[in-house]
Amino acid sequence: MYNFPKDDNILLIKNLFIFNKLTMAVIKIDTDKCIGCGRCTEICPDTFNLTPEGKAEVISEKDKDCALKASDQCPVGAIIVEE
Numbered sequence: 419m420y421n422f423p424k425d426d427n428i429l430l431i432k433n434l435f436i437f438n439k440l441t442m443a444v445i446k447i448d449t450d451k452c453i454g455c456g457r458c459t460e461i462c463p464d465t466f467n468l469t470p471e472g473k474a475e476v477i478s479e480k481d482k483d484c485a486l487k488a489s490d491q492c493p494v495g496a497i498i499v500e501e
């Protein structure tokens with residue numbers, strides 16, 4: 419097994435951090451607006467979940483493209499996707 423020199427480890431961690439920043443979005447729900455219709459959970463079941471209180475919640479921020487599709491379909495504009 420290759421042992422990365424210490425400097426390479428730091429570079430590897432920096433690159434992973436940058437990669438995560440480039441590929442992951444910040445996805446939020448405005449729970450004051452959400453009416454709990456469940457449309458977002460139908461479109462992106464791996465990204466959104468409906469809580470017992472009948473509000474959507476974000477369970478993963480990995481799929482920005484799906485979140486954008488759900489945001490387009492949300493009837494009250496409660497899904498915020500920050501790129």
Ligand code: SF4
Pocket residue numbers: 447451452453454455456457458459473474491492493494495496497
């Ligand atoms: S589509 Fe919009 S209103 Fe419907 S559950 Fe999702 S966030 Fe709430």
